[in-house]
Amino acid sequence: MARSPFRLALARFLKNRMAVACTLLLALIVALCFLGPLFFPFTGEDSDFDNISAPIDLFSAHPFGTDDFGRDLLVRVMEGGQVSLTIGFLGALAAGVIGTLYGAVAGFAGGRLDRLMMAAVEVLYGFPYVILVVLLSMLLGGGNIALFAAIVFTLWLTPATIVRAQAQSLARREFIEAARAGGMTNTAIVLQHIVPNTMVLVLVYGSLLVPEVILSESFLSFLGIGIKEPQASWGNLIEAGTAQMETDLRLLALPGGLLALVLFSLNFIADGLRDAFDPKERL
């Protein structure tokens, strides 16, 4: 029975216990962040002035206590997770799509256009990453959308170079020649032949982008350039936590621990995807 390469890869992925366990863990965290707040009658921005800096008490209204504004820590961490995870996945998706299209066009076109497009990538690589993000988010007027756009804009470069290399080798293959002889336009060839054939690569590298985007967001929020109070994100929660870690480690431990778990599982999921789609033996 002939099985499609995708199903074979899926079967290989499912055999990788670590990757499957990490996928489940990640799904659990996502569910917690998005569904958890529904079970609380208040939001993470509401202050409970009767319970300021409440300690951990699993059977009270605030299971993980409150911060010094009386805001529920667990709900804040879950809401922060919504922000971080959304930016992470949408950001990786956007960066992957932009990079794929850019790289596919450059690699397929070749010649002068390719050189010009890659020179632009080279220049952008020359920008120190933080600086580019900060400049861009300033240019776009600050705020969450600007932050998102800036992160995406700095992370599409690597997928673009990877896809370009792939597109270059694809452009020389017979079936592209056949498509051209059959009268397909260049746009159609890029969209119907080049892009689909780079999808596996993009999926594998895209899975590596997710943790990178999440890390960028939380790191910028930590520095005070990203998501700003009172809105919560893991980055600014960790920043607030470090300020009080001497007296109350839980403010750092909860968001920090969740962020570490997410990065941990994404790392193994990416490894699993790579091994599944690229069965060349890796150790």
Added chain:
Amino acid sequence: MISFVAKRLWSGLWTLAALITLTFFVMRLVPGGPFSKNRKISPEVQANIEAAFHLDEPVWRQFLRYLGGLVQGDLGPSLRFRDYSVNDLIGSGLPYSLTLGFWAILVAAALGISLGMAGALRRNGPVDWATGAFGVMGIAVPIFILGPLAQLYFSLHLGLLPVSGWNDGIRSLILPVLILALPNVAYISRLTRSSLIESLREPHIRTARAKGIGPWRVLRAHALNGALLPVVAYLGPATAGLITGSILIETIFALPGVGRHFVDAALNRDYPLVMGITLLYGGFLILFNILTDITRAWMDPRLRHG
């Protein structure tokens, strides 16, 4: 080889030029000026200040003026720290940032490569296992969590090392350098391990073993060069990561480096200071990418003509 170096330097120069131009104009497009925020000043005073800093001129003329200064090594005045020039500010922070960065990359490369080699040569041994666990930690726990935790444990609880600042000589450097190096140690050891294992399987290694030169010489003369090529290639991008990391580390450990100024300058629209730091970091990044390419070409003769 010489023409390769020249070509690489030439393209680096163009990248730097593009970097300068782009940053300059992006900065000017940013809404809000340095003196328009939170300050109630009369229009005349504002005009006077802007004239003093040539902010009333057309943008292209400001650009030419900036380039003129740059050629003479003058990065202009800081708009926020009134009595200092950008050269002063960068000059005072640079030695600290350089020291931090130098040691961090050295520790990352030395520790990462030796751990990776140990893992590859004794696969599934205790060192390999420990390095793997350590590597996962280095990737999962970002330095802005690790840094504060290290301060809490080693400095506040155990009192072994200073919490922050740069007043205790080498002791104040230990934590910042180690924490900054850690993610790269993790990555470099993984990279070294897998590429050395791959390299040891190449057919030319069999040829070398057939010469009867002994396992150490096979490793040193034949396997290591190929195995370290991807590691060297990674050192370029690692520098970029290190710059990002150093901004965090300088903030967390309150070190008087350049990175500390950057966020502040960006938020306060201190154009010349942001430009200066961008140039400095960008220049470093470009320089390191060139050095990486040259080192790789030196190690792999096949790259010299490409």
Added chain:
Amino acid sequence: MLEIKGLTVDFRVEGRMVRAVDGVSLSIAKGQVMGLVGESGSGKSQVLYALMGLLAENGRAGGQALFQGQDLLTMAPRALDLLRGKRIAMIFQDPMTALNPYQRVGDQLAEVLFHLPKAQAWERAVAMLERVKIPDAAARARRYPHEFSGGMRQRVMIAMALLAEPDLLLADEPTTALDVTIQAQILDLLGELAAETQTAILIVTHDLGVVARLCDRVTVLYGGRVMEEAGAEALFEAPRHPYSQGLLAATPRMEAPLAPRMTTIPGTPRAGAASLPGCPFAPRCALVTDRCRKETPQLIEGIACREVTR
């Protein structure tokens, strides 16, 4: 000089031991050229790797391989290193990947003589490159492998192998990766140099043309076992084993340009045949009997087939 007795090679694959070479015996005298012939997958290259101690990590060799009285298979790695490259040398199949891409060709050659002073080793390396007819050898020694053509690289490999004037040369399909026109040149060169230095050669090949051109004796391998061992001329004139006969019939001959049709041996070699009882060639043999499938025939007077010797 080399005497192999009952050589076995096993590989651990997914926790099981799979036999690739089963009880191969052969001997080579000084200056003799022995061909080891068989289809791909017959385990012939593994014989050479076993002798050189170069089996893959999951491989293990058994039996005996006496080289000038010492058993190569049980020797300590350090003692083996005293022989490798000096008394026994090897030429590998693919000259494109068998040379170190990061090192000058001259350095790679000179390394064989690492016990000599550097300048002297280099000088001898250049002289050896001249002997394998590399033009402008002194300058080319300073070049890297990627600057050489495939044929030139294999000349370099031959130079490297013969540099220390070994007593035994192991050659693993030395011409398979090369153009047909280059193949003959390389073989002649190999034969010439070996004759000059009285070096014995064990050459592994699937190409009977190579055997005809170079070898004194031939050992025919199938499924990891020896089928027949004979003088090269005798084998070409009157192959005895059904497999040898099939092999010869499937080889085009110069003398008969209008031969009716090239024949093929039906079927394909079975994988891991050496692990199973019975004659490995039984499934493809025209003379097969029930006994062939159950009992493994022994090599008697140069042939392992009861149906022929009966």
